[in-house]
Amino acid sequence: MPRSSNRKTFASIDGTVSSRATSPAYAPPVTSFTSDNLANNNSDPIFGPTAARPPSLPQLPPKRQVPPRMGLLRHLSGFLDSKRDLMNDWEIGGTQNKWVCPSDRHLQLRAQLKSGWSVRTATARSPTNSKGTNGTITEAEQEHIRQVLAKAEESRNKEQQRIGKMVDRLEKMRRRATGNGVTHCLLCHTEFGLLAAKSYAAMCVDCRKYVCQRNCGVETLDPQRGEVVFLCKICSEAREVLWKKSGAWFYKEMPDFVRPELGNGALMSPPSTSTAMTMPTASSRQPQWAMNSATTASALGPSGLPFSNGVGASNRRLPTAPNDPRLRKSTSRGSIVATLCVDSAGDRPRSPRPRIQPSWVKEKVMSSMSVDDEDRSSSDGDGFVQSGVIRKHHHHKNSSRREANLARFALHSARISDSEDDSSPESRGSTRSTTSPRRSLATPSSYDAAPTHDVTHDDARSIDSGVVQSDHSNQQANALTLSSSSLTPFTHGSLGGDNGGLTGSPRRISHPDSGLPRVTQSSSGTSLVTPPPLPPRTNSDHRTSSPAHSTEHKMSNASSIASSAGGPRRVTPLSDAYNCEPIRPVASAIRCDSPPVSFMSSPDDDSKLRNRRREGVARIDSLPLRARTFSQEEAPLSTAASTSQLKSQSTLTATSSKDEESKTENDVEEAEDVPPANQHGGGRGSSASSDASRRARRGGVRGLFACFFSSSSRRTLGSIQFNITYNQDDKKLVVHLVRAKNLKAMDSNGFSDPYVKLHLLPGNNKATKLTSKTIEKTLNPEWNEELVYHGVTEEDKQKKTLRVTVLDRDRIGSDFLGETRIALRKLPVNQVKKFNLYLEHAIPVPQQKKEEEETLRGKINVSLQYNIQQGSLFVNVNRCVELIGMDSTGFSDPYCKVSLTPVTSKAHRQRTSIKKRTLNPEFNETMQFVVPFKDLPKKTLQIGVYDHDLGRHDDYIGGILLSTSAKDERGKQWITCIENPGTLVEAWHKLELDS
């Protein structure tokens, strides 16, 4: 492969001589040098995403016969080469001795060349050169290159240090940010007073913490959402540093960096640990998708990206010796990144800037601090989704699909078990009580799948609900164990753990669940379970994906056998490293609480999800804090095998922050609680440490995702139902708003005051806006309202898109709740088309070109009728639409002047009334022009639309001329009117500036 590619290069670069280039006589030396040492070392010399800089040049093979002059002439050698090459290229037979002076003929030919020396670039190609040194690189040249590379290396080191410094600073910032981010500013600890809170605090969309709007946060245009978002300083810095400044935006991964040595060895792995030992720290926070890629064991960060094309760091890193400094560096990198990102993990943002309201917020905080926060799961699920720095959709899709896959499996197996029906309602009940009352506000449509949802939901957080935990969880686990083991000849331990976790009895069961795959991995070595990707979401029958499940099952089976054989064991970090991924899908699968049959296939289905999310809004996600705590200790944790160790660490942690204390203690308790729950399974230590590491990982992974690869693919903004009718004859577009469901709660009371705005895009924002009435205090508003666009011509229908935006009415302004768009051209004509669509995040509005805007002045609807009996023309100015705004408000005060020219009587100049402050005035005024029928063809009806201004000249908006010589619709209408006296001829016209 290397060799062939090498040749290929030759061939492709200079096709004309390539045939000679492939001659075996000389090719091998060239390739052997380059392919082995330079071209194929997989690392990138310029950038080198890895620390592993291959010792390429030092290992250059001994050069082959270098003539003395080459050594002397160093830099000129190339010159000479090209000279000689030029010469040799003219020598067809290729027999000429290179030491012989070229013949006169050659010199003459050369002199005729105007093209300079660059004509023949390759020296290695010529057969005559093959015996010489041309193909190789002389020692002097090697030395030169080596120097350059050394220089480059130095510069790269500096760059790494620079990034390291930035990362370090960022981390310090994070460490300093100890405000709770709810009632106090996350960064500066300023308390948000009751009075000031609403306007002063703003939530960072990345980390979901509240910070002072002015000093501790910045507003930036989030190009992803195309809207201005508010970020706390940390998150914005993280975006800048980790994404742009580091070059990660280009390399798709965080490059290496060297942190300034500040004695925080906490992040380093213990010196005794081997490569494998260090991995848990990193891979425990590794995003799931990384495991999807071929580099299963990839230790660090996003190196396993499919598109990193073998740049993947892990390949090179893994084989390195334990004491390799590079490894150390890279390890710290992974963990640091993870640590850094912990805080930026968070819920999906609910709005560009949800506002805080102290009263309930405080209450929520208290509840979330005493008891476990419900939104944990949602934040977990959303962490991936959440707007980080990098958004990579396919990754997310993969992982979420995998989650879904497993979720289905989980649900499936849950259903099989008999005990499920008994236990789950119970657990639901108990957990319900811990949740906020808002939960009971769940949307009506959401209950069909409730049991499974709730169960999974509860377990998803799998942390510290311990306080309210009742025995049933344990019982349930056992019951499940029994029931499922009767299904399959699995070991009790594994299945108990597995299914327990899956069916989601709260808290404890997740231990066995997590403990299990660990053993799997330790026994199976490097093999890794990566559930195959799911069929697309639209697939209605999810059980088709069962092969994946069975694989998973088998794995766990094998592992459990292994574990039971080995008895309680100290789980090696290696296995830990590997197992996190298998766990993760399982654990996260639980979080995917979509109904088993149709996963997000219709808006109604995920209402449950929405509910949970809604709670998430209200409650403050305290997870990041905890996650951070753990991640700072990740190295010890990952190697921890005993509960006591965990406990001591946890206690240590507990002192770090008061807020975290209670939780940490809970964790410890849980860790101690593990054994009974896990009696069948592997070692208790294993589960405890895995739990801890998982927790740490969860924070980290989530952080990484949030920072790097989160996406907004999961739509959770609710759905909207409406019908659209396009009436071709009337040029009317009727939008019948029916209802919306599961909207996001934007107000402190847990509701929103939703209303709908319609726009036709592209078009003037104000002119095409239609607004529905506001339904107060609901997340499932029913508008049942018709909004009508007039004057939507065929042309408009082809071009325009209807934007339906749902907004939350606030006293001042509004909050965005979601939007959706419909291209009008897809609409049937004169038929009602029903829509039931998910709401999406804001999509940027295409800006209209200036010129286009200039030409679009608006439209006018006019009907003409000539009444022979009365001998007069009746002109009905019905309405105008999409007029341009002439006043500073963006609106106009339009009226129409209508005149029948040439004017023969005073009554031939008339005007309509003035409609105040509108761009879509409805005049519906009829004017009578007394005019003989025979004069009509000679006349021109002139209609001008003006903007009425006080104290100034009225602005001319646009106008039309109707006459027999007028073009298009205008002439047609006029002629039709004349030809058919007595009939009403109605038409829409575009207003023009110069008429």
Place this chain on the structure above:
Amino acid sequence: MAKTYDYLFKLLLIGDSGVGKTCVLFRFSDDSFNNSFISTIGIDFKIRTIELDGKRIKLQIWDTAGQERFRTITTAYYRGAMGIILVYDITNERSFENIKNWIRNIEEHAAQDVERMIIGNKCDIEERREVSRERGEQLAIEYGTKFMETSAKANLNVDDAFFTLARDIKSKMERNEMRSGSTVATGRVAVGSSSQNKKSFFSNWSCSIL
């Protein structure tokens, strides 16, 4: 590295031997010019920090040897480059035709979304011109790249070329977030909207009162 910078962009110069890559680079980094031809050995790089839109951008520009015998070394540097400048010599038809091969080479070795640019160097020597400007432009259009004619000797367009490329990379960097995010947006055109500005204005306003 006393000088600080915000972003580091890595650029690469490629093209046939003798087209003036090194001269262009020296002109850009040192503002110097040397008439004699010294073939580049393997690779070299120069650094210059420029400022774009208030951001300091450090350009690390890799200069490659055009000679075939260094090809394997130089191609190893393609992958890390965020921008690649393809240089040909307007007085040398052959070097122009080879641009196609160089582009193929890029496609083979460089990162997929690398920013490219074609430069016709030595445009001060009008009398020996073999490749018309139009042909250069045509080629650039064909490959969807920017095009410029430069002269390192006369210092024509050299800075422009690098600045243009840096700007392109920078805007790509900023766009990058956008594109990955709006993939679900069913291919709608994404242009910044101003509708949200009003809200932020309000919040700032109330903030300043307090």
